[in-house]
Amino acid sequence: MPPAPKKRRRTPRQLLRGVRRRTRRAAGRVRRVFWRSLQLRVVTSTMVISIVVVAVLGVFLMQQIVRTTLETRESAAKSEAQADRNAVLGYLNQPAEAAKQPVESGQALQPGGSSPLSQATEALARRAGSASRYSVIIRNEGLSGEFYGTTNIDPVSIPARQRDELFKKEAGEDSTWYTPLYYKGQPDQPVPGMIIGTRLDTWGTRLDSSYEIYHLVPLDKEEKTLASVQQMIILVGAGLVLLLAAISSLVTRQVVTPVRLARQAAERLAAGRLDERLKVRGEDDLARLATSFNEMAANLALKIHQLEELSQVQRQFVSDVSHELRTPLTTVRMAADLLYDAREDFDPMAARSAELMQNQLNRFEAMLADLLEISRYDAGAADLDVDSVDVRDVVLRAVADSEALAERHSTRFDLRLPGEPCMAEMDSRRVERILRNLLFNAIEHGEGRDIVVSVAADRDAVAVAVRDHGVGLKPGEENLVFDRFWRADPSRARTIGGTGLGLAISREDAILHGGWLQAWGSHGEGSQFRLSLPRVAGAVLRGSPLPLVPPEVEMRRTWRGHMTPVLSPAVADGGRDAD
Structure with a gap:
């Protein structure tokens, strides 16, 4: 037993091409489903509009909640900062004899001391309570710029740029900014916070100096609250969108279902079931x-x-x-x-x-x-009397029968036949009658110009095209020419007698063979009739080996479409110089 052939590995480019092809197919199926379903389009439109509206309202509402929350927290923090400032000023303005220990340069202010700043720090720590509420840092500009805090807050939380801005402000003027807060022992875990800075001058007192008081307010609770509110808004918005989609689906279904039933009834009525009712x-x-x-x-x-x-x-x-x-x-x-x-x-x-x-x-x-x-x-x-015949022989017999009529109208036939036999199963008598009718029609309307008869074949079909260069057909007359007793120009005198049934019978003959009889025409460019038949009797015809539009006409139209936009006025006017 010979070894099984190895499966050829596909290149990345082939894989990418396959993925793109499958994606296009899936997109095409989704597009067809979308455009065929009115209910799906209404629900989709409702969801898109609802998402946009809910998103806009959610963003606006969230911004208002954030602004209100921060403004409320900032207002309360400023009130506490003003009260703490007054308390610190009261401690610093004590009489000298009330101070148990003078303030020395470089002394750190920590709770438990007996200096005015120590007492003020202890008082602020008691007023602030836990560190989760707020912390206070006091910086003495005259004592080597050291920081003194009520809790384990890290002074690095205060940006240098903001300290410089605060130094330029007047005493008692507040400055607020939002920045992460750092705690000693937890340098890598900052919390969102707000800092309110103010200057305190004690010039003219026994502590003749200037101080910076910073209130550091952590906003982690507010952040958690706002995150919960945001999640709630998102959940409520998603629920609202789904609810609107469900409502629109229900309402649309109530409208679409009767329309769909009417469409189905109309289709059955069009199929011939005249007793169909709603x-x-x-x-x-x-x-x-x-x-x-x-x-x-x-x-x-x-x-x-x-x-x-x-x-x-x-x-x-x-x-x-x-x-x-x-x-x-x-x-x-x-x-x-x-x-x-x-x-x-x-x-x-x-x-x-x-x-x-x-x-x-x-x-x-x-x-x-x-x-x-x-x-x-x-x-x-x-019915058909089917036999395997060479289409070229049938064409030659039809042309021979039309020679006498063509000579009387000064018309010549230009035969374009393939070199090898074109065998097909057909009723040669009926096909010959079709071709005679097409040739007579071409002679009648060809105005004495040459008539081109082309034959071609492929694996599944054979085709014969009869091309004249006469008056042609007006738009919409390509199907009317096969109607019974129809004439393109009722005022035109007939030169060939007939009942007006020739092309109608020819179409019936073509349909009886399972083939096509089609017409093309353009005013001033003539017309062409194409007969396409399956090579095997009873087979389904899927295409024709000959084009319906003559190649020279299609080429001329393509050339004009490509050349006209780039022609200069002089060339477009036939070579005349433009003024």
Whole structure:
């Protein structure tokens, strides 16, 4: 047993390409689902708008709460700072004899001392309570600039830049700023805080100096409170968005469900189920819509029934007349053939009359054959005599049958046939009739210019294109040309007799083969008819080996689209110099 082939490893570029392809497919599926569901679009729009509104309101509300909280805390801290300042000033202004120990330069003020600053520090510590409320640091500018605090607060919490700003302020003027607070023993765990600094001058007293008093207020509790409020706002906002989405989904469902039922009923009605009706519930707008739909369906069913009866009568009339005309036509044909064969024995006037009668009988027989053929299609009695044939031979036979007519109109055929056989399973008689009709139509409207007949084949299909360079078709006439008795220009005199059923019968023949018969035309550029047939009878036709729009026309339009935006006025006007 030969070894199993190794699986080829994919390169990173191939993997990335595969991921992009799968992502595009997923995005395409999501996009299709989104645009096909009205309820999904309404719910999505409601959620997006709700998220934006809730986010804006949440940010605004949070800002107001933060501002109010900080303003309240700052106002209370300033009131306490003012009271502490007055208390410190009272201790520093004691009479000299009340002081048990003079203040010496460089002495640290700590609770438990007997100097005025020690007493003031002890008093501030008692007023502040725990360190979680606030701490006080006093700096004596005249005693080598040392800091003295009521708790284990670290003086590094006070930024140097703010101290410089405070030094420039007047005595008693406050300065507030927000900064992290550090505690001794915990340098890596700062807490958010607020510092209120003020200057205290004691010039003219026995302590002739200047002091800086800093109140350090920790805001960790406020931060936790604000974080809890923020989480609550987010949860409430998310719940509100989901609630609005649920409400919009419920409301939309009440509207979309009747509309969806109406759509399904309309689809079934379009499929031919004329007895389809909607249930009417209530008396609101949707109920009136259901009532109107039911009335429309009933009237439509009635009209279709009447049209079907009329169409059946018309088809039966055409079929009966066509069959009934064959018997007298056969008798007239026998008599006309005798007269036509003996025309050389008649005088010139009678001989000419015999020839005209023969020609008109041939035309009448062709018209009768078309009527019979279209009546067989209407009755569903048409069938195929399938055989494997070379499409090139069928085209050559159709061209040979059209040569005489082309010579009378000074028209030449330009055949573009492949070098190898193009075999396909088809009814050669019907396909040859299609091609004759297309060639006759091209001769009729080609205005004497060459007619190009192209044949091509691929693995699944064969195609024949008939291209003329006549007046062409107006926009929207590409489908009308296959209607029964339709003419592009009613005022145009016909040079080739017919019933006006040729292209209609050709389309029915193409459909019977499971193929396509399509038309393209542009005013002034002529027209092209393309017949596409599957190579195997009964196969599904998925494409055509020939383009519907002639390549030279497509190339010219592409060239104009690329060149027109960059042409100068002189070139665009055909080479004339622009003034």
